[in-house]
Amino acid sequence: RSQEVSQARIDYHVALQALQEQGTRMVCTGKMHTDRICRFDYLCYSSEAEEFVFFQSNLSVMLPNLGSRRFQPALLDLSSVEDHNTQYFNFLELPVAALKFMPKPVFVPDATLILNRFNPDNLMHIFHDDLLPAFYTMKQYSDLDGEARLVFMEGWGEGPYFDLYRLLSSKQPLLKEHLRNFGKLMCFTKSYVGLSKMTTWYQYGFVQPQGPKANVLVSGNEVRQFASSLMKKMNITAGEASDQYVVIFSRSTTRLILNEAEVVMAIVQELQMRVVTVSLEEQSFPSIVQVISGASMLVSMHGAQLITSLFLPRGAVVVELFPFAVNPEHYTPYKTLASLPGMDLHYISWRNTKEENTVTYPDRPWEQGGIVHLEKEDQRRILKSKEVPRHLCCRNPEWLFRIYQDTLVDIPSFIELLKEASKTKLSLRKDKASSTVHPGRVREAQCQTSVQTTKEAKLSVSWQIPWNLKYLKVRDVKYEVWIQEQGENTYMPYILPQQNYTFSENIKPFTTYLVWVRCIFNKNLLGPFADVLTYFW
Ligand code: UDP
16 A cells, blocks of 8 residues: 555656665764764665665765764664663665665655654653654654654554554554565655654663653753644643642552542542542543643652643642652652643652551562562562662562552541642642743943052942843843952852942952853843953953
8 A cells, every 4th residue: 555655656766766876875963872863865674684774875875974883882772762772773784786686665755754662551651752752853854744654663563552653643653563564675765763862851760770861951841832732633622621620640450549539538628629530541541631631730649641741731730649668759750740940830749658558469470569489588678678779770679569559548648748739829820931031141241440458459340231131021130240369269159130349358459350240030040151351450
């Protein structure tokens, strides 16, 4: 079928001739395999060899041309998870002359994005590792519009949430197993390989214990635009709910809340709000998103379903519950999401501290937290421990044992938490996006000095407002001045409301000072420093 489509849309002989004459052409971004995305003309794939093929001719282009460093360890990461050794991409090379002896290629006319999904069985991984990165990779390259073809090379089946991947483009995504249907050799007319990691905020603990990425580059703004784009495609309009309500996201197979009815009662009584229960086992994903997009609060056990908090309205509260012996500070994918600048969610965690309220499952298989397969000694140690120590991904038995416990939520301590939450304000949708405009540099900064006595001097510094300030309404404008005596490695910082100041404390005559000035909006939006001022006496 696809073959017919391609022949309708491109002239087969023109394509074949282009491949034969020019071979494959590749130009990439990125210095390292971990930040690289490559654009190809005529990248081919042999379903027989299960390898991508780069055809070399005098006219082919390979930038970067790494030689055999291309295998150290790979050309690029095919998933958004950094430097994972099961997610590497590379190609084989062949001279174009080899085409003569190969099966006739089938050409794919669509602009194609080739990637690995990281874990398409888990909703958190689907959003964080695949959907958001693919969405913004497609924004980065204008060829990858709403009609781009996505190809998933990790080798898994569709998985339970394939419909979500279908929302990224109007064309049906292809799985690795589908590629054989195109014949022995297929060639992508135009393709991009790899995913942007710009939107990811969490690392799963492959080399150090899990936690927020060291350098988060995404803000709530981009996450919310992605969320509204998906909602539009699911035909969901964020309902203007007349009343405020709380959503409990319940899990029905593992990591249960054992007294959910009591928890619901506590919320109703304490917050005077309606409570809606949702679960992935009972509702369609779009209907869950519909409910969450109007909620004032989302309450859930730690788990992948909490990724749906990216559909909450601004100002909503996320309450994440943790089973006994699991420290909320050590597992923060949802806290980090809620706390992204501009995400405007309030995050609170609750932790079961009462061992008598936990239900353990030592007899289950190891991947659901069973421990009976372990040495008696290790079992005893795990059962005695009151907190899972920090650990690496992914098979730590103590972690799995504790995270798959069921929990009887202690109602008095849960009510305390709700009280705290309602203090932080449950001002549904009143939270307007706060401005994130940064100040420009201060202008015309100047220094003047005057000597008072042999020991005392004054240093007058003045400057003009940043250029963009005159177009803005900023609540709080302050200036920060750093004065450093030349040769010293410390400096004196000052915060000032006005545009000039005369410093006399600690200013010595005939001493050279370096002076930096910058503007600050609303306490935390820092501008750049103006060029350093140096005063020579
Ligand atoms: N899941 C669910 N109900 C359950 C248990 C799991 O819907 O009772 C879903 C969960 O949201 C996730 C997937 O099944 O998408 C895998 O769950 P797992 O417990 O393995 O991962 P976690 O939630 O800890 O990330």
